[in-house]
Amino acid sequence: MDDEQPHQELVKCVLVGDNAVGKTRLICARACKQKVSLSQLLNTHVPTVWAIDQYRIYKDVLENSWMVLDGVNVSLRLWDTFGDHHKDRRFAYGRSDVVLMCFDIGRVSSLENCREMWYQQIRKFCPNTPVILVGCKNDVRFILHDEQYINYCKERSPLVRQVRERDLVFPEQGRAVANELGIPYYETSVLTYYGLNEVFENAIRAALCAKRAQRFWMTNLKRVIRPTLQEPHCPPRPKLPDVLPISSVYGVDRIKLFDGQHFTDVIFLCGNVGFSAHKFILAASSPTLQRLLSIESFTSSTSDIAPTRSSSETSLVSYCLSSSPMFTGGEYFYDEETECLIPPSEHNTPSKFSLLGNSPRFRGCGGRLSGTLHKSSSSFNLPYSCLSSSPQQSNSSSYRPPETSRTLNHPAFTSLKVQQCESLNASGKVITSLQTVLTCSKIITPLSMSQALRFIYTGTLEKAFDKLDELKQAAEFLDIPDLYNFIYHTKACHYSSENGIQYLLCAQRGLEEICFIQGLFADIFFSLDDGTCSAHKPLLMARCDMMHAMFSHEDFVEKSARVIKFPGVSRFTFQELLYYLYTDRTPPHVTATNCLGILEIGNRLCLPRLISLIETAVVEKLSSTVNKGGDVTEDALKILEHCQIHNADQLSEWCLAYLAQNYNLICRKYPKVLRSLHPENQATLNVRRWPPIWYLKDFDNYQRMLSEQERDKSPKNLKRTRNNSGCLCFSGKTIKS
Numbered sequence: 001m002d003d004e005q006p007h008q009e010l011v012k013c014v015l016v017g018d019n020a021v022g023k024t025r026l027i028c029a030r031a032c033k034q035k036v037s038l039s040q041l042l043n044t045h046v047p048t049v050w051a052i053d054q055y056r057i058y059k060d061v062l063e064n065s066w067m068v069l070d071g072v073n074v075s076l077r078l079w080d081t082f083g084d085h086h087k088d089r090r091f092a093y094g095r096s097d098v099v100l101m102c103f104d105i106g107r108v109s110s111l112e113n114c115r116e117m118w119y120q121q122i123r124k125f126c127p128n129t130p131v132i133l134v135g136c137k138n139d140v141r142f143i144l145h146d147e148q149y150i151n152y153c154k155e156r157s158p159l160v161r162q163v164r165e166r167d168l169v170f171p172e173q174g175r176a177v178a179n180e181l182g183i184p185y186y187e188t189s190v191l192t193y194y195g196l197n198e199v200f201e202n203a204i205r206a207a208l209c210a211k212r213a214q215r216f217w218m219t220n221l222k223r224v225i226r227p228t229l230q231e232p233h234c235p236p237r238p239k240l241p242d243v244l245p246i247s248s249v250y251g252v253d254r255i256k257l258f259d260g261q262h263f264t265d266v267i268f269l270c271g272n273v274g275f276s277a278h279k280f281i282l283a284a285s286s287p288t289l290q291r292l293l294s295i296e297s298f299t300s301s302t303s304d305i306a307p308t309r310s311s312s313e314t315s316l317v318s319y320c321l322s323s324s325p326m327f328t329g330g331e332y333f334y335d336e337e338t339e340c341l342i343p344p345s346e347h348n349t350p351s352k353f354s355l356l357g358n359s360p361r362f363r364g365c366g367g368r369l370s371g372t373l374h375k376s377s378s379s380f381n382l383p384y385s386c387l388s389s390s391p392q393q394s395n396s397s398s399y400r401p402p403e404t405s406r407t408l409n410h411p412a413f414t415s416l417k418v419q420q421c422e423s424l425n426a427s428g429k430v431i432t433s434l435q436t437v438l439t440c441s442k443i444i445t446p447l448s449m450s451q452a453l454r455f456i457y458t459g460t461l462e463k464a465f466d467k468l469d470e471l472k473q474a475a476e477f478l479d480i481p482d483l484y485n486f487i488y489h490t491k492a493c494h495y496s497s498e499n500g501i502q503y504l505l506c507a508q509r510g511l512e513e514i515c516f517i518q519g520l521f522a523d524i525f526f527s528l529d530d531g532t533c534s535a536h537k538p539l540l541m542a543r544c545d546m547m548h549a550m551f552s553h554e555d556f557v558e559k560s561a562r563v564i565k566f567p568g569v570s571r572f573t574f575q576e577l578l579y580y581l582y583t584d585r586t587p588p589h590v591t592a593t594n595c596l597g598i599l600e601i602g603n604r605l606c607l608p609r610l611i612s613l614i615e616t617a618v619v620e621k622l623s624s625t626v627n628k629g630g631d632v633t634e635d636a637l638k639i640l641e642h643c644q645i646h647n648a649d650q651l652s653e654w655c656l657a658y659l660a661q662n663y664n665l666i667c668r669k670y671p672k673v674l675r676s677l678h679p680e681n682q683a684t685l686n687v688r689r690w691p692p693i694w695y696l697k698d699f700d701n702y703q704r705m706l707s708e709q710e711r712d713k714s715p716k717n718l719k720r721t722r723n724n725s726g727c728l729c730f731s732g733k734t735i736k737s
Helices: 024-030 038-042 060-066 108-125 147-156 171-181 198-212 250-260 279-285 289-305 446-458 468-478 481-491 497-517 537-541 544-554 571-583 595-604 608-627 633-645 649-661 663-669 671-676 679-688 693-713 732-736
Strands: 009-017 066-069 072-079 098-104 130-134 185-187 266-270 272-276 403-407 411-423 432-442 524-528 531-535 564-566
Touching: 009 024, 009 108, 024 060, 024 072, 024 098, 024 198, 038 147, 060 066, 060 072, 066 198, 066 468, 066 481, 098 108, 098 198, 108 130, 108 171, 130 198, 171 185, 171 693, 185 198, 185 633, 250 446, 250 497, 250 537, 266 446, 272 279, 279 446, 279 497, 289 411, 446 468, 446 481, 468 481, 481 497, 481 537, 481 564, 497 544, 497 571, 497 671, 524 571, 524 663, 531 537, 531 571, 537 544, 571 595, 571 608, 595 608, 608 633, 608 649, 633 649, 633 663, 633 671, 649 663, 649 679, 671 679, 679 693
Parallel strands: 009 072, 009 098, 098 130, 130 185, 266 432, 524 564
Antiparallel strands: 066 072, 266 272, 403 411, 411 432, 524 531
C-alpha cells in the first residue's frame, strides 16, 4: 500500500462476506465507476477478487480513490477477499482501518454467517477496527416481481435461482443484527446505485473517527462527524401491467362462412352452374346487389302464408350434382325445356369448368329449380343429390306457395325468382327453404362469379386464377368497387396482403351499416330482458362456436326456434355483442361502469377476443382518468371480482396492480369495501401494496432516530432561575420596598 502523503489520510477498507454476496461488484462500482445490467448481475457467479495492485497500474482507479470528506483529503483503498470460510485473511486484516461485513439481502443464510462467523473472525484479528454491516443487492426486494427478471430466471433455470419471498432479508432484520453487534447498518445496490457512495463515505468517517481517538492532537480530523443515518430506499412504483387484445380471426371466420354455406338464401344461376350465397353479405359489399335483392320485398304478402324457414335447415349450395346414387348409369342433368333427364354433353357437362368443378360451392346443372340440388352439411362433403319435390320425399308441408318471378333490365342479370327449393339439413333430412334465384346474363361467366363470391367473402382470389380481365368486367357490372381496385393493383404488380386486409376493413364497415344498423335480411330474433334484437344466423355461427353449436345440434331447442330467449341480458349488452360479431371491433359505448354485462356474455359465449377488447378499452379509459389526476379506485374495487368471475384476467390483474399502488388510500376512504373483498384478494393486496409495509416501518424508524439525533445535537437550555426569596416570611420585593 502507498504511504500516506502530507495532509492526506489513507484509509484501508476490507470487504468480507460469503461467496456471491456482491463484494467484488460493490468494489468495482466504487473504484471503477462500473455500471452493470440486470442480465450481467444474474449471470452464473464466478469467484473473483479485485486486486489491490490496480491502484498502481491504472491511473483512473487511483484518481477515483481520492475524495474530500468533512474537510479531509482521503484516499480510499479497497481490499477484496474470497468468501470461503477456511481462507486465511490475516494479511488482508492487517493495518485495516475499517471492515465492511457484507451479506446478500436475497439470502438469509449470509446474514446468519455474518453474526456467527465473520464478526468473530474480524474481532479476532482486528479487535479495535470499526465494523459496518452492509446489505448488498437491495434491489432484489422489488425486482422479485419484475417480469423481465422472472422470464430470465425461467430461461436460465436451473443455472439461475429465482429469489423467493421467504428468502428476503428485510431492513428490520438487518438492523436487529447490527444493534446486537453494536455496529452501523447500511444497504446498497449496484444496479440502482442506491447507498453506494453513502456506504463508503460513512466507512471513511468511521475510520477517521477511530484515528482521531488515537491521535487527538491532529487538528485536520476535528470536523469529521460520526457515520450518518441512511434514508430508507423506497422501491419504485411498479408499472401497471399492459393489456393486449387477442389477435383477430375475423378473416378466418369469413372463410368459415364462405366454406360452411349455412342457411344461404340467394342463388346465382350462371348458365348451367349455380352458386349459393347470403343476401346480407352481398348487400354489404355491393350497392347494386343491395338494391336488387331488396326487390324481393314485393313477396312479403306471399311470405306471410309461406312456411317460415326452419332454423335447422341447411340451404341449397348448388343446383346440380356431379354424381348421384340414384342414377348408376352415368351423370344426368335436368333440362329446363324438356323437363326430363338427359345425358351430359360437351355443352352442359360441368367438366367444361374444370377449374371450378371440384369446389364444394357449385356443380354443373341445367335443371328446373323445383327439382332441387342440395348438399349435406356434414364435414365429409357428401355428394349432391337430385331430389323430386314429391311430398313423400319432403318433410315440409304439402302446401307450396306460388312462385314469383320478375324480369330484370340489368346488364348482369336477366331475371329474379323467389321460390321454394329442397335441400338436406345436418341430419340428412329433406327440408324446404325459400330462395331468391338470380339468373345471370352471359357477361357473367361461372368462373368470374365463383371468384367474385370468393373475394366478397374472404378478400382473396384463388392462386391458379389468371383471367383477371374477365373478372374485372364482372366486378364492374356487379358493382363491387373493392374487387375492381384489387384487380387493378394485382395487374399493376402492386398486390400485397394489405389489399386483402383493407377490403376486410371495408367489409366490416359495410356489415355495420347494412346489417347491424339497418338490420336488412335478418333471419333470427333474440328476446331480451328489455326488448328484442335481430341478427343473421350464418354470421353468428361463423363468428361464435357456441352459436354454431346452438343452431346446428339436434339437442338444442334453439335450433328450430325463430325467436331465441336470452334471459338476464339487456338490449344494450346484446347490441354491443352484435357490434363486435359484425365488425370485429371494440364496442363503442364500453365504460368501466357498463362493461360487466358485456364481459359476462362474452364469457358465456366463449369469445376471448371480445373479452380482451373490452379489457383494453376499459383500461385505456381508466388510465386516461388517472393521467388527468382523477381517482378510479372505486371503479377498480367494483369490477375487480366480477372480472375474475368472467375470466377477464388482464383487467382483474390491472385492477389488482392499481389497488395495490393505492392501498393506503383505500384503507382511508373505502375500508368497508376492502374488508368485503375475497380473502385471497385481500392477501394479494397486502403483499403487493406500495409502498410496502417493510418500507413504512423502516421509514418510521428512520424518522424516530433522526429526531433523536437532532435532539442530542441541540444544546440544552441552562438558563439560571432568579432567586427572589427574602428572609423568613418576607419576600425580596417586600424588603426592597
